[in-house]
Amino acid sequence: MxxxxxxxxxxxxxxxxxxxxxxxxxxxxxxxxxxxxxxxxxxxxxxxxxxxxxxxxxxxxxxxxxxxxxxxxxxxxxxxxxxxxxxxxxxxxxxxxxxxxxxxxxxxxxxxxxxxxxxxxxxxxxxxxxxxxxxxxxxxxxxxxxxxxxxxxxxxxxxxxxxxxxxxSEGFSPQALRNSTNRIQLAYSYILKHFTNPSLRLEEVSTKLNMSPSAFSHFFRKFAFRSFSQFLIDLRIGHACKLLLDTDDTVSQISAKSGFNNLANFNRLFKKYRDCTPIVYRKRYLEKSAFxxxxxxxxxxxxxxxxxxxxxxxxxxxxxxxxxx
Known part of the structure; x- marks a missing residue:
């Protein structure tokens, strides 16, 4: 596009x-x-x-x-x-x-x-x-x-x-979190660097911060105003949206590059959070870009x-x- x-x-x-x-x-x-x-x-x-x-x-x-x-x-x-x-x-x-x-x-x-x-x-x-x-x-x-x-x-x-x-969304324009708390800054930066890896887990990030998974989960929700898993989904869906507009990659390729472990899960979550399939999303933007x-x-x-x-x-x-x- x-x-x-x-x-x-x-x-x-x-x-x-x-x-x-x-x-x-x-x-x-x-x-x-x-x-x-x-x-x-x-x-x-x-x-x-x-x-x-x-x-x-x-x-x-x-x-x-x-x-x-x-x-x-x-x-x-x-x-x-x-x-x-x-x-x-x-x-x-x-x-x-x-x-x-x-x-x-x-x-x-x-x-x-x-x-x-x-x-x-x-x-x-x-x-x-x-x-x-x-x-x-x-x-x-x-x-x-x-x-x-x-x-x-x-x-x-x-x-x-x-x-x-x-x-x-964060995934469409990823950047370091502006926050006075250094620990959440480190967590956010690590997630931004690794969110396209489908194997990224809460336990991995909590280890980097020397926190237990339970403590990190409560800590992260306090600053991000959502769960770790929801934040990760938001990042990946936003990144997928950018790839749909920036590239000619197939939906399957974009799913893999955005950190989703299978295409069916990607399509289901994309439709849930964007109210349409990835193909329809790309088509709508193509129509808007006609000039x-x-x-x-x-x-x-x-x-x-x-x-x-x-x-x-x-x-x-x-x-x-x-x-x-």
């Missing part, structure tokens, strides 16, 4: 770019890019895809996306054709923006943690969404250096949000993976209102 790469308008000299569009449609494929993205949809309802998460959104939607995380928003066709005006504001900034010595200071730790979590996609709602919406609308107007201050204020707001939900990249409104904005050797350049114009800060 082709996952298109978006060529974003971000330039080396930019801190961020803000794209602001009204009634501009959602005619683009499932795609990714190396930049972080904060996307706000106002006045529209539809379906949102982030990694292996597919959800309905209603009226307002705010999501922070980490680098290379697959995503796409659809808008309800009837609302696009006959509904009131709708607006989408998108903020994009580079992976290395917060890599300087200044941003390694303790005051920026919540923002760095926010960006780490964004690799699974984060949905914000409630009062946080309302406050973030006000700041993002303000960023569509050029106010000089004030925009940079407001951008940092926006990230600080999101980094302390209680009204937030992670979207993609004639030669006819896009902004030339060279979305590139299929087999075009990597073409001598393309960044778009000179974008179909939306664009601000560089």
């Amino acid at each position: 082709d996952i298109y790469r978006e060529i974003t308008p971000l330039k080396n000299q930019d801190v961020l770019v803000v794209l602001d569009s009204t009634n501009n449609g959602f005619d683009y494929p499932i795609h990714n890019h190396p930049e972080y993205e904060l996307n706000l949809v106002m006045g529209m309802s539809g379906t949102r895809i982030v990694g292996d998460s597919t959800e309905r959104y209603q009226d307002f939607d705010l999501v922070l996306l980490g680098p290379y995380l697959y995503h796409k928003w659809d808008g309800d066709q009837l609302l696009q054709e006959k509904g009131p005006p709708y607006r989408v504001i998108t903020i994009q900034f580079a992976m290395d923006l917060f890599g300087s010595h200044l941003f390694q200071k303790d005051r920026f730790l919540p923002i760095r943690n926010l960006l780490t979590d964004s690799r699974r996609g984060i949905k914000f709602h409630g009062q946080c969404l309302q406050e973030a919406m006000r700041l993002m609308i303000g960023l569509t107007e050029d106010q000089g250096f004030t925009n940079i201050i407001n951008f940092l204020q926006l990230l600080d707001l999101l980094s302390h949000a209680k009204e937030a939900t992670l979207l993609a 004639d990249w030669t006819k896009q409104s902004t030339p060279w904005q979305f590139m299929p993976k087999d075009s990597r050797n073409l001598a393309h350049v960044n778009p000179t114009e974008y179909a939306t209102r664009l601000k560089h800060y």
